[in-house]
Amino acid sequence: MPESRLLDPASAAGLFDLEKPAPESRIVVAMSGGVDSSVVAALAAKSGAEVIGITLQLYDYGAATGRKGACCAGDDIADARAVADRLGIAHYVSDHESAFREEVVETFADEYLAGRTPVPCIRCNMGPKFTDLFAMARELGADCLATGHYVQRLMGPAGAELHRATDPARDQSYFLYATTEDQLGYLRFPLGGLPKSEVRELAVAAGLRNAAKPDSQDICFVPDGDYAKIVKKMRPEGARPGAIVHASTGEELGEHRGVIHYTVGQRRGLDIGGQPEPLYVVGIDAAEALVKVGPKHMLAVDEVSLVETNRIGPLPDVQLTAKVRSLAKPVPIILDGPLGSGESTTIRFETPEYGVAPGQAAVIYAGDRVIGGGWIDSTTGCAA
CATH class of the missing domain: 2.30.30.280 (Adenine nucleotide alpha hydrolases-like domains)
Incomplete structure (x- = not known):
């Protein structure tokens, strides 16, 4: 198979928006063991920059071995290491199991115990995947931290902006609304403008052993989809x-x-x-x-109260939309209150929204740009 044009050194370097020439730059890549982050590592290596791959071990290695739908544990760590060896880049595994359990898994269980609907992938991005990796990349003197998320980082009049991926079927912007402006200035998302099919072609062209590896499904630490089993084990009173x-x-x-x-x-x-x-x-x-x-009809919600809000960049004077679930379509809203700096606010739907649950996140957009969002604390308009 012919090598993709995106594996040309100049084109690859362009995906990372490096301020210095590639040979003088260092890129840290968050490597989960999946095909997406592996392709990011391959593109970084092709750019001519020095590349360091980091894999966070987030939960028990042995228990996750051979499980489909996992990430950052078990066979995925072995896959990440093999890809790094193939590319000739340094690779480190950092044990973050305790932090992941405390910040993500324990919170997940507590939210269900309280009758709420958690979104652990956002918690993970807010904690181990960005905060911790960000610090590690800085300590290593990296010029940027690159991940395999399907979102776009575009430069606007006020600086870096977070936008939806060009492939709507792969867009992961809902899970990244809590990204801070400081983090966004340092992060790179080289896959945001690519369809998944081309990413797999790149993996084949680079000779990566996980080129055909299935995408992870469900929640990484609940690969069989039975979240109640996990919660019951941790919080038996919930049963x-x-x-x-x-x-x-x-x-x-x-x-x-x-x-x-x-x-x-x-x-x-x-x-x-x-x-x-x-x-x-x-x-x-x-x-x-x-x-x-x-x-x-009792599921109809007119407005929601948000807590721990985050805003990315200035608030534009345009029609805003919001998603209250990752797979939902953005719907028109009115923002009634401040957004950002952890403050609370309210959003009102122009038409009633259904199935809105406390514990979920509401993510606010201006067109394709992510403005920010927050955790849904309560809803009004539901007759429950």
Whole structure:
């Protein structure tokens, strides 16, 4: 197969927006063991810069060996090391299991225990993947830190901006809204303008052993998708049974196996029959072990309160949109309050949004540019 034009040294160097000539530059690449970060390492190596790969070991190596859908553990560390050897670059593994457990996994369990719907990938990016890697790259004297995320870093009038990837099917901007301006100035996302098919072609051209490796699925530390099993193991009190009640009447309709098995918007698994219309989870009272259900119209949300907000760059005077789930389409909103510096704010939807759950993130956009966002603390307009 002919070598891709993106593996030309000059073209590869251009993807990293280096301020110095490539031979005088040092790039640290976050290597998870997947094909995306491996291609970033290959492009960095092709640029002519000195390249150092770093893999964070985030959870038990042995337990993750051979598991599909994992990352930063088990076979993925071996894949990252093999890619580094193939490319002739330095590679280091840093044990961050304790920090990952405390900052991501424990929080994940506590959120479900409180009846909320967490997004651990954002927590991971806010903690080990960016904060810790950022510090390590700085200590190594790197000119930038590059990752395999599908987002774009574009220069605007006020500096670096975060934009959606050109391939909407791969866009990961929802998970990176908490990136700070300081971090964005140092980060590079060379895959943001590429489709996945071309990334795999690059992997083949570079002779990477993981060129055909499947993408990770679900949450990395819950590769079988059974998150409740993880939460129950860590927080057994979350499996306390309780009543399923109608949100309007308070009528008891059934019994549940613990609030950790339910999220707002859920329809399946309620095991309630004989109702005139389909019922959904519209609210969870974790303290009373109550799962509240109701018809779909009770899921309608007019506004949400956000906490721990972040803003990237100036706030433009244009129509803003927001996503309340990673796969949702951005919808028009009105921002009612300050955004950024950890402050709380409110966003109002121009038309009601459905299935909005506390614990999720709301990410705000101006066109393709990520403005920022925050954690959903509460919702209004839902009849639960």
